[in-house]
Amino acid sequence: xxxxxxxxxxxxxxDGLVFGRSADADVLLPDPSVSRxxxxxRAHPEGWLLEDLGSKSGSYLNGRLFQREPLTYGDIVGxxxxxxxxxxxxxxxxxxxxxxxxxxxxxxxxxxxARILDGIxxxxxxxxxxxxxxxxxxxxxxxxxxxxxxRPADEGAVFIDGRDxxxxxxxxxxxxxxxxxxxxxxxxxxxxxxxxYSARLRxxxxxxxxxxxxxxxxxxxxxxxxERARTRVGRLSGGQRKRVSVAAELLSRPRLLFLxxxxxxxxxxxxxxxxxxxxxxxxNGCTIVCTTHVMENAYLVDRLAILRAGRLAFFGPPEEARExxxxxxxxxxxxxxxxxxxxxxxxxxxxxxxxxxxxxxxxPPSRRPAALPILLxxxxxxxxxxxxxxxxxxxxxxxxxxxxxxxxxxxxxxxFFAYIATLWFGCGNAAQEVVKELPMFRRERLIGLGRHAxxxxxxxxxxxxxxxxSLLAYGVMQLCAQGIGGSAGWQIAGLVATSFAAVxxxxxxxxLARSVLQAVMLVPLVLIPQILFSGFTPPAGEMQAGPYAVSxxxxxxxxQSVMDVSLFWGRTIAGAMRVDYPxxxxxxxxxxxxxxxxxxxxxxxxxxxxxxxVAWSLATYGIAWAALRKRERG
Numbered sequence: 001x002x003x004x005x006x007x008x009x010x011x012x013x014x015d016g017l018v019f020g021r022s023a024d025a026d027v028l029l030p031d032p033s034v035s036r037x038x039x040x041x042r043a044h045p046e047g048w049l050l051e052d053l054g055s056k057s058g059s060y061l062n063g064r065l066f067q068r069e070p071l072t073y074g075d076i077v078g079x080x081x082x083x084x085x086x087x088x089x090x091x092x093x094x095x096x097x098x099x100x101x102x103x104x105x106x107x108x109x110x111x112x113x114a115r116i117l118d119g120i121x122x123x124x125x126x127x128x129x130x131x132x133x134x135x136x137x138x139x140x141x142x143x144x145x146x147x148x149x150x151r152p153a154d155e156g157a158v159f160i161d162g163r164d165x166x167x168x169x170x171x172x173x174x175x176x177x178x179x180x181x182x183x184x185x186x187x188x189x190x191x192x193x194x195x196x197y198s199a200r201l202r203x204x205x206x207x208x209x210x211x212x213x214x215x216x217x218x219x220x221x222x223x224x225x226x227e228r229a230r231t232r233v234g235r236l237s238g239g240q241r242k243r244v245s246v247a248a249e250l251l252s253r254p255r256l257l258f259l260x261x262x263x264x265x266x267x268x269x270x271x272x273x274x275x276x277x278x279x280x281x282x283x284n285g286c287t288i289v290c291t292t293h294v295m296e297n298a299y300l301v302d303r304l305a306i307l308r309a310g311r312l313a314f315f316g317p318p319e320e321a322r323e324x325x326x327x328x329x330x331x332x333x334x335x336x337x338x339x340x341x342x343x344x345x346x347x348x349x350x351x352x353x354x355x356x357x358x359x360x361x362x363x364p365p366s367r368r369p370a371a372l373p374i375l376l377x378x379x380x381x382x383x384x385x386x387x388x389x390x391x392x393x394x395x396x397x398x399x400x401x402x403x404x405x406x407x408x409x410x411x412x413x414x415x416f417f418a419y420i421a422t423l424w425f426g427c428g429n430a431a432q433e434v435v436k437e438l439p440m441f442r443r444e445r446l447i448g449l450g451r452h453a454x455x456x457x458x459x460x461x462x463x464x465x466x467x468x469x470s471l472l473a474y475g476v477m478q479l480c481a482q483g484i485g486g487s488a489g490w491q492i493a494g495l496v497a498t499s500f501a502a503v504x505x506x507x508x509x510x511x512l513a514r515s516v517l518q519a520v521m522l523v524p525l526v527l528i529p530q531i532l533f534s535g536f537t538p539p540a541g542e543m544q545a546g547p548y549a550v551s552x553x554x555x556x557x558x559x560q561s562v563m564d565v566s567l568f569w570g571r572t573i574a575g576a577m578r579v580d581y582p583x584x585x586x587x588x589x590x591x592x593x594x595x596x597x598x599x600x601x602x603x604x605x606x607x608x609x610x611x612x613x614v615a616w617s618l619a620t621y622g623i624a625w626a627a628l629r630k631r632e633r634g
Contacts, residue, residue, distance in 0.1 A: 010090035015043035018053070019079050033057045033080035047071060047210045048086075055079075063285065073203060073215040074253025076285075088207030099126040099287035100175055100256040103355065106156035107146050116142045117153060118310040124289065124303070126255075129282035131298055131318075132291040134307035135337050140291040141181075141260050143307065147289060148178050148258045150446055160256065162355040173447055176256035177249030181264055182439035184245045186378065187234035188385045191225055191244055192216065194233050197378045198248040202447055205369040215251060223247045223277065232385065239270030243277070250281075252447075257281065259290040268296075275300050295330040308337045314347050371449050375457030383465065393465060397421065397473035405480035412581050414477050414484055415491065415563040416536045419498050422470040423530055423556065424523075426502020427509070430462045431519045434510035434624065438631060445632050455625055459503060466499040487569040490606055494562030497613035501555045504620030511627035530556035535564075541586030555616050561609035564588050568600040 011017070011027055019027045022036035029038070035055040042049040048071040052059040060078030061069050071077075076094055077084045085094040102124040109117040116139050124130055132140050145151040147158055149169050158165040160172050185194040195216045203212055220229050223243045228236060233244055242262055249257060259278070263271040275297040282288045282302070290301075298304060298318045306314040306321065314321050318330060324345060325336050336345075383390060404417045434441070441454060474495055478484055484491070505526060513519035533547065534556035540548060551557040564584035568577070573594050578585045588594060588605065 010087075010092045011084065012090060013041060013048060015041070017041040020053075029079055029082050031080045031082070034082070038079055039077070041071075044070065045210075047208065047214060050077065070214065071211075072218050073207060073211050073251075088204055088211045099128070099282070099285050100161050101126050101159075102147065102256065102287065102289070103159040103162075104147060104156065105159075107143065107153040107158070108155040109142055109146060109151075109153045116310050117146065119156070120307075120310075120312045121156075122305060122312065122315050124287060126287055127282055127285055128302045129279055129288045129300065130290065130303050130305060131301035132289065132305045132307065133293065133295065133298070133333075134313070135334060137309075138307040138337075139310040140307055142310075143305075144258050144260050144289065144291055148176060148446070149173075150178065150442065159355055170448070174252060175254060176258060177252065177254040178443055178446060179242075179245050179249055179257070179259040179262060180439045180443060181261045183233070183241055184440045184443045185233055185248050186382050186440070187241075188232060188382045189378075190230045190232055190385070191220060191236070191247075192229045193381055193385070194244065195219065195247055195251065197374060197381070199251045200369065200374045201371060201444060201449065202248075202252045203368070205367045219247045219250055222250070237270070239266050239274060242266065242270075242274060246274075246277070254286065256287045257289070259288070261291050261293065263292055263294050263297075272297055295333070298330050306333065306337070312347070313337065368448060371453040372457055375453060376461060379457055379461035383461075393469065394472065397425070397469040398476050401473040401476035402480060405477050409481050411481075411484045411486065411567060412536070412563075412583055414481060415486075415566075416534070416560070416583075418470070418474050418477060418491075419495060419556065419559045419563065420527075420531060420534075421473055422466065422495055422498045422559075423502045423505075423527060425469045426462070426466040426499050427506040427523050427526060429466055430458070430503045430506025431509045431513075431523050432516050433458055433462065434507060434628065435513045435519050436510075436516050441628070442632055451625055451628050451632070455507065455621065455628065458507060459500075459621065462506070463500050463503045466503055467496055470495045470499050486563075486566040488566075490562055490566035490569060493610060494559045494566070494606075494613075497562075497610050497617075498555065498559045501558075501613045501616040501620070504617045504624070505555070507624040508620040508627065511624040511631065530554060533557055535560040535587050536583050539583040539586035541590040553612070555613055558609035558612035558616075561587065561605040565600075565603065565606035565609075571600055573598050573600055 017026045017040065018037055019025060019029055019039040020037045021029060021031065021034045025037060035053070035057070037053045038055040039059045040051045040053055042051055049068060050059065050061065050066070050071055051068045052066065057080060058065045060066070062076050063078070071086050073086060073088050075086045077086065077091060083094040084091040105121050107117050107120045108115070120143060132143060134140050142151070146153040149158070149165050152166050160175055163172060165172055185198060189197070196212075199212050199216050203215075220226055223246065225240065225243060225247065228240060233241060236244065246259070246262070262278075263274055266274065271294050275294065278288050278290060279300045301318065303316060304314065304318050304321050305312065314324050316324070321333065322328065322330060324347065325333050326345070327333055327336065383393075400417070400421050404414055408414070441449070444454070445451070471492065474491070506523070509522050509526065510519050513522060533551035533554045535551055540551055540557065543551060564587045567581050567584045568588060571577070573596050575596065585594070
């Protein structure tokens with residue numbers, strides 16, 4: 001087999017692949033420091049193994065010598081002066097094996113009349129650990145968001161390894177990780193499960209399962225979470241949860257990691273442990289930029305960026321910061337920053353210029369797997385993770401159905417409670433979902449997750465549960481009432497359509513709400529009008545023109561029309577029906593079209609009701625999507 005020439009974009013993996021200087025090597029590395037047969041690749045049931053073939057200069061894996069080691073996603077393989085990065089399917093040349101460099105020039109951002117960032121410029125070298133500090137409101141989080149393109153600056157530019165981040169976000173997003181203040185993994189899943197789904201979303205589409213599993217296990221071990229691997233994230237301590245969030249970002253082996261107040265809320269021991277972990281990551285070749293308020297551990301960083309009122313007050317080593325501000329302890333800097341303009345010494349940053357345009361061809365962004373199937377599996381795993389919650393989800397409709405049929409056997413009343421319960425199930429199930437996951441959504445949006453994929457996964461997952469609850473309640477009602485009567489087909493269709501509409505309303509509430517508490521409080525305000533304008537009590541036929549017009553656009557009135565038709569469907573109109581089904585008779589006979597003796601087969605009210613419910617599902621989905629778009633950048 002002819003040897004590959006160094007300079008190819010990727011080396012395809014196969015058993016027995018040899019790297020070396022010899023002409024018969026599979027991957028030719030023409031350098032005197034490379035042995036003739038230097039390194040070989042071996043197939044293994046769990047992935048790939050690297051084996052040094054007795055080379056003189058040795059083979060390196062992530063900067064350390066090795067003889068025989070398994071290959072894990074993101075590993076850097078060093079052979080003489082050459083470096084290759086493992087992407088799960090190929091070994092690609094790694095021209096920049098160390099951390100990434102960051103150059104920010106003139107970052108300025110306004111929020112209304114207030115200027116949050118005012119011309120900030122700084123240069124960060126590969127592998128440096130940068131601490132960003134300053135009083136509350138100084139612009140620390142805004143600066144971090146601008147540096148990682150979560151909320152780009154209004155003016156200025158950010159360059160990662162010489163490439164403009166704002167113009168190449170899709171290409172460069174694989175280069176960095178971002179850990180916000182809030183948790184970015186599902187709290188109801190175990191550490192192992194949460195990181196497993198994070199890996200599926202972050203790693204390239206063709207990454208083998210064995211490689212992904214090894215990467216997750218290795219990351220868990222590296223962050224000291226092995227004993228907690230099967231513990232639910234929500235049950236971990238604050239410091240351990242923060243490590244899980246960091247672990248989720250390290251899965252893609254980023255060369256640059258941004259962290260926003262990672263030590264917030266931690267005890268001193270946990271603060272130190274996390275800062276020490278970040279120091280080790282930087283030492284191993286990952287550039288770290290971290291906002292923090294913990295001055296006691298500032299000696300661990302290479303550079304301090306000190307902000308004051310949106311401006312850079314200092315950028316340099318911690319010991320020089322003490323000299324610049326004329327203080328003995330770093331904690332005293334805050335006192336100087338809180339004083340008047342004359343109290344804090346002026347600092348003139350170096351003038352930075354944009355780098356020359358790079359001539360090398362950037363790699364295309366990694367192809368990731370379709371997000372929707374992964375999100376659907378994650379939603380299902382989250383539901384099944386807590387058996388008590390699952391029991392409550394299934395127990396609610398049964399209890400409601402038993403109570404309703406115990407109080408009354410009236411078919412109209414039973415169907416009324418069936419669809420009101422469905423509206424309650426759907427709104428209640430969905431109202432908290434988006435607002436509680438906004439930090440996680442924002443982070444996953446940054447790695448390329450589509451709004452439609454996220455919202456569709458929520459809609460389908462919650463609708464599936466709501467339909468199950470609705471039909472379970474309906475089935476128990478049928479059983480306890482020994483048959484409700486009417487057309488079961490129309491009734492089931494109405495309940496299923498109501499489930500989707502209710503979930504859409506709940507997701508719209510969740511996307512618009514500012515907090516979980518606000519979302520919960522909005523649900524009754526939405527449901528009470530559904531009862532008043534449903535057309536059951538008072539019947540639509542007895543409403544005045546104004547309330548009647550409002551009721552025609554209500555989801556509850558739409559499903560009530562379906563239930564009315566179901567009770568009369570295929571039956572002969574008789575005077576007794578006015579007594580047996582007063583609401584249905586009044587609603588269907590508002591135009592005085594019913595005649596004794598005729599067989600009722602008018603499907604128009606039911607069809608219009610179903611169409612209204614579909615319209616509600618689509619409209620609320622659109623509202624949720626628009627609200628999510630507005631809120632995804634904070």
